Amino acid sequence: MSETESQKIMTQAQQEGKVKPPFLKLMLKEDGKAPVSTGQHLVTFLKDKRDVGTDFHTQKEVEEVRYLFEKEGQEYRYYQPVYKKDEKTHEPTDEYNYFVLRMAEFKYGDKLIIEMKKKGIKNYIDVQKVNVPTAEDMPQGEEVAEGTEDIQLED
Numbered sequence: 001m002s003e004t005e006s007q008k009i010m011t012q013a014q015q016e017g018k019v020k021p022p023f024l025k026l027m028l029k030e031d032g033k034a035p036v037s038t039g040q041h042l043v044t045f046l047k048d049k050r051d052v053g054t055d056f057h058t059q060k061e062v063e064e065v066r067y068l069f070e071k072e073g074q075e076y077r078y079y080q081p082v083y084k085k086d087e088k089t090h091e092p093t094d095e096y097n098y099f100v101l102r103m104a105e106f107k108y109g110d111k112l113i114i115e116m117k118k119k120g121i122k123n124y125i126d127v128q129k130v131n132v133p134t135a136e137d138m139p140q141g142e143e144v145a146e147g148t149e150d151i152q153l154e155d
Contacts, residue, residue: 014075024069024076026116026125035123037116042130043069043076045110048103053079057090065100069114078114102127 003011013019024043027035046068053064063082068075080099083092106112111130116123 021068021075021077024071024078024114026078026114027123035116037118040113040115041069041071043071043112043114045103045106045108045112046070046075047108050082053081055081055085055090057085062092065103067103069112099125099127105129 010019014021024041025038026041027037029035048065048067051064051066052061053066054060055062064079065082067078067080069078070076080097081092082097082100084095084097085091086093106127106129113126113128113130115126117126
């Protein structure tokens with residue numbers, strides 16, 4: 001299926017920096033219902049930046065990390081507060097956000113699987129690195145397992 005004209009215009013506007021990439025949606029929430037995971041998202045970690053944003057509940061400024069990921073050729077943004085929030089007041093605590101600490105384990109360019117998961121009544125964002133073998137990981141020369149035979153291919 002080919003790209004629509006509107007999609008081409010959006011891509012161009014994003015490349016020119018006139019439109020921000022869409023948010024990576026890890027869950028969907030309907031009024032009065034519990035959030036539902038959108039499943040696993042295979043992404044590439046492009047960059048992150050510490051910044052100041054506005055808390056949804058309190059409308060106060062909070063420190064946050066703004067992440068940029070790539071998924072299927074499209075850039076997506078995802079924001080997380082630097083500090084955990086108090087469950088009742090929604091005010092930042094002095095404890096660091098799990099997601100921010102977990103992302104510190106990865107490098108730009110790493111392929112990750114990000115997914116909202118449930119643990120009891122709580123939701124959390126799970127992040128796992130995808131182990132993509134590199135040329136260094138592949139057996140070389142005599143390291144190839146014994147018993148393998150060369151297969152002759154016809155020209």
